[in-house]
Amino acid sequence: MSSPGFESVLAAFERHLRLERDLSPHTVRAYLGDIASLLAHMAPGQEGPERESIATLDVNALRDWLGAQHQAGASRATLARRTACARAFTAFCHRRGWLDGDPGLLLGTAKPHRRLPEVLDQVEIRAVLDRAAPDEAAPDGAGAHNPKSLRDQAIMELLYATGVRVSELCGLDVDDVDRDRRTVRVLGKGRKERTVPVGAPALRALDAWCVRGRPLLVREGTGPALFVGVRGGRIDQSTVRRVVHARLAEIEGTPDLGPHGLRHTAATHLLEGGADLRSVQEMLGHASLATTQIYTHVSVERLRAAYRQAHPRA
Template sequence: MPDVDEVLAEFEKHLRFERDLSPHTVRAYLSDLAALMAHRGGELGGLDIAVLRGWLAEQHAAGLSRATLARRTACVRTFTAFAHRRGWLADDPGLLLGSAKAARALPAVLDQEQAQAVLDAPQGSEPKELRDQAIMELLYATGVRVGELCALDVDDVDRDRHVVRVLGKGRKERSVPFGLPALRAVDRWCVHGRPRWIREGTGPALFLGARGGRIDAGTVRRIVHARLRQVDGAPDMGPHGLRHSAATHLLEGGADLRSVQEMLGHASLNTTQIYTHVSIERLRAAYRQAHPRA
């Protein structure tokens, strides 16, 4: 029977190279498995459905969120199937484990007037200002994830067709349309800003940091938070908030759910449907505020 370090190392290889999961998910699953192994004293023997349910019950009693419990359940099911195939477990107890459902809170979104105020705020002509404006425009125009934005290369932007080629979760490629304001902002950055930050070894990255390297997600989050603080009444949110806002505004404007699903890169339509609930809740709020007999 392998020791804990070997188990974690082999499971990491499985997640990265066979399942092709994102680095963030791999780190989370390894942390979850390490917690389970610690609970078991490093022993795989005797790992059955009663043990798994007991461990998850302890996690619940300790106050872990439903989202964390749902992820740990998914991790356990992935691991026990993997361990059974490796011959480490005689059977797969994860098959008997129910799927925990994470609570789905409605995301905070900008209203359309707030989005316009954020994007139309006066900006300067320095490279940082040009880059930040292009990032804000492209995030809102396309609804791409922050990691997808950071991974964009210059050649991923098709200026003639007004689409950007995005490599999403599971290395699935999709083309996402964008409008003229985003195109103009990206062109201003590429012509007047990006060349001033290029260094030896910069590479093809579309968005750069001040030292010439590819921009990172933390920097993009700081940009979004800072820009939203400039607009009175705008909720404090990160890049994912702009993604939520883009999807909500598309549906409010009459886009069909399947098109929004494709644009966002959701594997399941159920994930996209949350934005219909956001639109309904906004309608209810407006009704309660405006109707005399609400």
Template sequence: MGVPVIEMVVGEFERHLRVERGLSLHTVRAYVGDVGSLIGHLERAGGEGLERLNIVLLRDWLGEQHEAGKARATLARRAACARVFTAFCHRRGWLANDPGLLLGSAKAGRSLPAVLDQEEAKVALNSTGVDGPGELRDQAVLEVLYATGIRVSELCGLDVDDVDRDRRTLRVLGKGSKERVVPCGLPAMRALDAWCIRGRPLWIRDGTGPALFLGVRGGRLDQGTVRRIVHTRLTAAGVTDLSPHGLRHSAATHLLEGGADLRSVQEILGHASLGTTQIYTHVSIERLHTAYRQAHPRA
């Protein structure tokens, strides 16, 4: 089978990531950019097509990235992208062999995520004076992020019918278009009810649709606005300033500190691998060590 032109190969790879694998737009953009970098390296090395793509060139490309000072996380992602790309091309018959099978990479270093302590969470979620539609929405956004640990993209994708008030759960569409149901605490449900009854109707416009959280013009709330809401509220409360993902980290850590088992937290967060969830056990242990060092006279 002949190999199509590089532009067509990259286009087909992008469609594969987006449609067949259901990856997020952010991941698709990152992988397509990585493939563009790899193709550029291939061309600079004198390659005239994909048939010149081999393990030596892949390692040389990653070595060039390392010498340029790229972070370990970036190198790990680019190695993963290369393996996905070469496997894709091999399945399509554009590569006789899959050189990515021989490609290894160091694991990306994982730093402990910043989290609120439980007292800070209480201060940040204090709802005193919440009245206008914007305040009601912002309060509900914070409550839901902390109560459920969902991702900001998942929060923005919620529709009104995704809320089950009887069971106190939310139906969430996560990564890879995988649907899951997550529990939602009573304070968060009350904040949602207040927003839906006294706030959301004031912002509905023609064509608003079923989105649970709205912007001031009646459209679906965007991720940038959610980040601003979280930053503004946490800063005003005088607690640790985190991103929405920091609230997700906080929710997971507090669940484990409260006695939840790791498998349950994995299900709530929507992690495909238990190993991803295990980082939160390290967070809890580190905080335990900190408390011990501060409190024990012979620590």
């Protein structure tokens, strides 16, 4: 089989990622950016079929590319991600018959230094969620005329109650909330569906939004989106991030975290409250238990910090 040029290989790899592996648009962009960098490194400033044959890709080319990334200051986590991307690419090319062997199998992986995620403590998150916006606290139901505040409160409550990813929250539809069973149906990574329990405060906030807020923002063609923007379309991730940052900034001394910080906080508080690791893994939609285990380390570190601060012989 003749070896195709770089451009056609990259296009085929994109179709594979989108249609066969069903990866998110964000992940597809990241993979394609990494592989475009690899291919450019293989033939810098060169053109022509003799310089753009994928058959020239071998383990030396991969190591040389990763070495250049390291010299440019890429972190261990970035190098680990790009190594995984290169392996996926070489495996794809080998299956297509464009490479005689799979050079990606010969690559080692630099294990990233895993930093513990920053989380809110229970006093901080309670202060954030219990502090109603001025228009919501106004007498005579004045808050009912500000749908944005009702929406933002429901977003904060739901993020903390369920630990869902921001992309999952934005994708929720109205009928994904089961009030009788107190659950939310979530479509996660790889289009895997899971059911997540939700507490009474979050359900009350959702009811307030759906009854008094959402009807004021929906427009013709809005569709079933649970959370909508001020123009009536499905809310986007950047808007949710702005909401979270703004709400946290209202409480003095609270760390500046985004939606993922609330996800970390929910998981940490569940484990601190006695939830087992497998249940938290299922709730968060982690494919690997090792990913969930990071929160046990967070809890232990918080305990150590409290001990050092409080114990006279620490």
